Amino acid sequence: MITFLVSIVLLIVGYFTYGKYIEKMFGVKDERPTPAHDQRDNIDYVPMTTNKNSLIQLLNIAGVGPIFGPIMGALYGPVAFIWIVLGSIFAGAVHDYLTGMISIRNKGAHLPELAGKFLSNVMKHFVNVFTLLLLLLTGTVFVTSPALLLHSLMDGKIALGIIIFVIFLYYFLSTVLPIDKIIGKIYPIFGLILMISAIGIFVRLLMTGAEIPELTLKNMHPDSAPIFPLLFFTITCGALSGFHATQSPIISRTTNNEKNGRMIFYGMMIAEGIIAMIWAAAAMSLFGGYGGLQEVLAKGEAALVVSEASTMLLGSVFGTLAILGVIVLPITSGDTSFRSARMILADYFNFGQKKIWKRFAIAIPMFVISFILTRIDFTILWRYFSWANQTTATIALWVGVMYLLLANKNFYVALIPALFMTWNIFTYILSQPIGLGMDLTLSYWLSIGLTILWSMYFYYLYRKNSENNIELEHKIGLSTVSKY
Known part of the structure; x- marks a missing residue:
């Protein structure tokens, strides 16, 4: 119990200390108009x-x-608490804050556009396909579910x-209608259910x-499944998740x-970490041991737990009521998955979304594809979801590293988790049956070599980016209006 309570306290302290440092280091500008105002549609x-x-x-x-992730991660024992705490404070919350704030500095750009701007056009196209597949799945x-x-x-x-x-209908309406008409009105109700659920269990x-x-x-896992890299692909949303970069x-x-960013992006990742801690603790303590x-x-996956x-x-x-709180979570991520996919496609094809028929033109084909997917078995494709999710998170962290490097700020806050996760995603795909099964x-050693090779390529991209000072001003938000 002491470890659990200390972990909760550390997460809260992390928000007020490291979160404050990240905000100060990034350098928020109160006077700078955000996209909500200068791009308002x-x-x-x-x-x-806020x-x-x-x-x-x-x-x-x-x-x-x-x-679900922490419940399955609970099989590894209290080491899962360490990943939730350290991952949330030093990786996940930094990832979410940088993604959100860099997007604000670039007219609300989504990850594919940011990858193209800060890494390369090849990465833009790759990330676009990658994130769209992730969101659709x-x-x-x-x-x-x-x-x-x-x-x-x-x-x-x-x-x-x-x-x-009914769920499909709700998703479609929340995808095409203005964000403040459905999502902005119904989420307070969903949020209340979620809070009651988490607080009640705690x-x-x-x-x-x-x-x-x-x-x-x-390692307490009954099957002795290795902590590295599997734990970091089991507990994702509760510590670090690429899905967040799409949201x-x-x-x-x-x-x-901009000053609202710490509460919105960093703070909500910490809140998610606390929810993860609560469910991991419940899973470890209520079923007579890890076996x-x-x-x-x-018997029934995490839903039965x-x-x-x-x-x-x-x-x-x-x-x-607590179960309803759990049901709320996928619904409130499913609706914005489709909304995010619509926005990414609109940005990619430069297809304005102010007219409702243009939103329908993108949304209808997406939902047709999604409906087809519900009728077929895409289990094999879904096995790659965790790897795709953490690969997306890693790319977002490298975008953060590039931004901080170009802005002459402390890039190590993003570099350290980026290197760690790069090593993990290479290890995972090399060693696991869905990959090469080595x-x-x-796989550990080969992944170190691949991580070094990627780092060398990244340094090349950095040198290339830093050569154009005028473009640099737009990229890091030094100019009054960011180039998009």
């Missing part, structure tokens, strides 16, 4: 309050990641097909004196002032 660019933006950001980035899964949970919660009284249709863990394991570096630019277009947890996971933990701690009534030790 009342569709995607709409000024909204509280509303923060809540939308939290619900956007959360998905089921900070719950996420949106599709976040139709089916909450639909199944709702279908089960209602004892099958409403047909699964009807539930899927309080009951304390009241029941749950036997949450204390800190140890020992932060949505809110960069609705942020009133018991593994048995429950084998959520259901049983909620009922065990909160009873049937409040437990149902010997793990050999």
Whole structure:
């Protein structure tokens, strides 16, 4: 229990200390107009309050990641707490803050556009395909997973097909309508359910004196699955996730002032880390050890753990409310997955979105493809999701490194997690069955070499970027209006 409570405290302290440092180092400019004002179109660019933006950001980035990921990561034992705390403070929150703020400095640009501007045009096209696939897969899964949970919660009284249709309809409307018309109005309700769910589980863990394991570096996984690299691909949204890089630019277009960025981007990642801690602790303490947890996971994946933990701690009534809080998470990430995909495609093809028929022109084909995906088995493709997700996070971190280098700021805050994750994504794809299936030790060493090669290429890109001083001013936001 002490390790758990200390971890929660460290996350909060991290926001007020390291988060403050990151903000000061980046150099916010109160007087600089944000895209919400100088690009306002009342569709995607709409000024909204900090509280509303923060809540939308939290619900956007959360998905089921900070719950299902930590539950599965709990099999590794308390070492999962270390990754959640250090990952959230020094990697995930930095990643989210830099992505959001650099987007603000570049007219609300999404990751593919930022990758093209700060890395290369080749990276722009690669990241565009990569993120669109990631978003489409996420949106599709976040139709089916909450639909199944709702279908089960209602004892099958409403047909699964009807539930899927209603969720699809909501997703479509939230994708094409102005952000403040549906998302801006319904998220406070969803946010309240989420907060009650997380706080309820936290309080009951304390009241029941749950036997949450204390800190140890020992790998407790029943199958001895290696911590490196698997833990960092199991717990993603609760520590570091590339999905966040697709969501932060949505809110960069609705942020009133640059000084709101720490609360919105850095703070909400910390909040997500706290949610991850709560569910990891619940998973470690309620099922009679790691073997018991593994048995429950084998029966029905993480959703069954959520259901049983909620009922065990909160009873049937409040437990149902907690489950609703979990259902809210994929829905509030699925809607913005499609919205983000629409915005990325519009930016890529320079296809203005002020007229509603233009939004329909992009959204309708996307939803047709997504519906088709719900009818077929794309399990093999989904196996690559975790790797694709963390690869996206790594690219976003390298964009942050480049920005800070060009702006002559402390780039090490992004470089260290970028190097670490580059090594991890190479190791993962070399060693795992979905990749080359090589010997793990050999993969470690080969990944070091590949990371060095990438770093050398990155340095070449930096030298190339730093040669054009006029373009440099636009890129890092030294000019009054950023070039897009």
